[in-house]
Amino acid sequence: MDKAEIKKRVEKVIAQVLKIDPKEITPNANFAFDLGADSMQSIELIAAFEEEFNIQMDEQKAREVQTVEGAVDFIAGYLK
Amino acid sequence: MKTYELQDVATPNLLEDTFPYSLPPVIKFEGKIHELIDGKIVEFDPNEVKTREIHITDTTFRDGQQARPPYKKDQMVRLYEMMSRLGGPNGVLRQSEFFLYTKNDRETIDACRALNLRYPEITGWIRANKGDFRLVKEMNLKETGMLTSSSDYHIFHKQNQTRKQAMDQYVDVVQAAWEAGIRPRCHLEDVTRADLPGFVLPFVQQLERLSEQVPDHMKVKIRLCDTMGFGISYPNAAEPRSIPKLIWRLRHECGITPDRLEWHGHNDFHKVHINGVSSWIYGLNALNTTLFGFGERTGNPPLEGAIMEYVALKGGLNGVNLPVITEMVEYYEREIGTHLASNYPFVGKDFNTTRAGIHAGGLRKFEQIYNIFDTAALLNRPPRVSITDKSGSDGVALWVNEFLGLKGDERLTVMKVSKIFRWVMDQYEKEGRMSSITDEELEEQVKAHLPEYYAKHRKN
Structure with missing residues (x-):
């Protein structure tokens, strides 16, 4: 999944x-x-992102993400 | 002034020598205690308690029953059996005293004895009346306690006697006990409000002189009864309220050995537990207690508290079976129908339950942060959270994980329980709820929002 698609979702x-x-x-x-x-x-x-992308994120690190762009990058890391 | 520099360590210092978690925190002493008695400094070594044979005695069925409706025979027998397992094979819970006056009292003793348990040994309790020895003898008991009131409040205003009349009567009864082959245990009622040099000490010295004529196992025992809870454990408190001075005088001026000295307290001033434990530390061996502290008025030293303190002082269990405490409270509430305060230490429903979200977060990350010791292993009581609007997502996650029995990496994150968390918050914000969420309600939420986990971990 490319970043544009991740950002849209x-x-x-x-x-x-x-x-x-x-x-x-x-x-x-x-x-x-x-x-x-x-x-x-x-x-x-965070729960909704996990559901949307069917991933399980590290709770502590996910809670440290503060911006939309940060969330896109963080999720992209799980979809590589 | 001594200067302290920050030590920025790489690994935490959890002080595990004192807080082993697998046991209640260990009680350590770093030196001797000094007390001023008759103008002289007297030394007490608190570390002596580590090697002295301190133990616990029980009066659940005597003083404990003076504070509540009588127990049924079956209930006493069951509690007695549990006490035996709790105290273990080394007799940490050494004796239990029983009334002897009614048919039910005597049948209960027979039923307890039929269990053939070594500990706790059964002893009796009678008034200072020679005729009552017939009851002790008929029950074939080796030891009985007897009322020997020691303050002028009792001697003058209750018994209408002079001090000499009281002492002569008590001595007569002690002699009668020996004649009957029974070891006397004199209960110095109201001793913390008594004239020590004018009555208590001469009386005990007389008892000790008389004890010279009997073998060691028959010598008089002394129970120090802090009947109104006036006793004080603070250093250099004045007599007669000072526990250190009282014990010292009985040991050093009357010759009573620690194995023949017992403390019996009451909780009128919230001092009952600490006074009892202090009496151990200041030199006597037996601490008299009742289950959950039930006793006349405000109660007696709680048995389960004394057991826990014993383990903490000794730094080991010595055969004590702590999970029986939980069995006892479950039995007490279910079969006897008396419910304990939910915040009551070690046994109350919420003794290791946290409601604050920030505490729940700590518990979830590292249980030891907010749990006093390994309550799951030692009491069969894992730490819990009670869910309200203050519990936070961490609290909900902790509750769900405990409910599902999930450990380690299996444990669900706060994200996984976010829908349950939302439901909880809506209860308060939208529904105006004022009460805690019940376990049953939360179970329904787990069924609804985490059906696959419920099916796997709880369905059967």
């Missing part, structure tokens, strides 16, 4: 979980400060 998941307009989602957007994710939504986001 990551943005779809973010919009669904955080219930926001996909237009607000930019590569540098911070989940907490820019997109308004609280701690519970942060976990739900």
